[in-house]
Amino acid sequence: MAEQAQFEELARQLSAVGAVKRDMGRILPPDCPAGSAAVLTLLGRHGDMRMSKLAELLAVDMSVTSRHVAHVAARGWIERHPDPADKRSRILRLTPAGSDQLDDLSRRTTHLLAERLADWTDEDVGELIRLMTRLRASFGDCRSAPLRLPAPVDEETTRTPAST
Numbered sequence: 001m002a003e004q005a006q007f008e009e010l011a012r013q014l015s016a017v018g019a020v021k022r023d024m025g026r027i028l029p030p031d032c033p034a035g036s037a038a039v040l041t042l043l044g045r046h047g048d049m050r051m052s053k054l055a056e057l058l059a060v061d062m063s064v065t066s067r068h069v070a071h072v073a074a075r076g077w078i079e080r081h082p083d084p085a086d087k088r089s090r091i092l093r094l095t096p097a098g099s100d101q102l103d104d105l106s107r108r109t110t111h112l113l114a115e116r117l118a119d120w121t122d123e124d125v126g127e128l129i130r131l132m133t134r135l136r137a138s139f140g141d142c143r144s145a146p147l148r149l150p151a152p153v154d155e156e157t158t159r160t161p162a163s164t
Contacts (some may be wrong), residue, residue: 023116027108031075032101035068040077040094040102048093050083077101 002010025034032040035058042057043049049057055065069092072078077098083089094102117125 024109024112027112028105032105033071035064036072036075036077037105039068039072039092040098040105043078043092043094044099044102048091050089050091052089054092072098075101 028034028037038058039054042054046053046057051062051065051069054069055062058065058068069078069080073080075097076095079093079095080090081093083091120128
């Protein structure tokens with residue numbers, strides 16, 4: 001098992017991934033902010049879905065999801081159809097324009113990664129993919145699971161007789 005110092009360094013490196021994500025966000029077209037890109041990506045990956053499922057996958061509440069959906073729908077990138085099983089719900093579906101936008105986002109992302117990782121070998125990139133996939137699997141589907149923090153330690157009840 002890894003040492004405490006290794007886990008501390010891993011935590012620092014993972015927090016620095018935000019810089020990578022920010023750089024990737026800079027390549028998005030002005031009319032397609034990160035939330036919109038996430039909606040398109042999830043619909044492209046998972047297919048048609050209800051808004052509640054999209055909110056779960058985005059790990060945000062329905063009001064935030066509704067704003068993202070309204071943004072992409074206004075641009076013609078998705079359609080909202082009545083759910084045959086529940087007329088109050090809507091099924092979200094990518095349009096051909098949405099698929100084109102998703103293809104453009106994929107090209108932009110691929111180009112940026114190829115540019116930034118130009119000095120990496122194919123094996124290095126493959127190893128990073130393998131390890132990141134394994135890391136995500138170790139955490140399970142953390143999007144839908146609530147964050148569980150350890151219970152606070154009550155020092156009064158955990159004190160040993162020798163420490164009093």
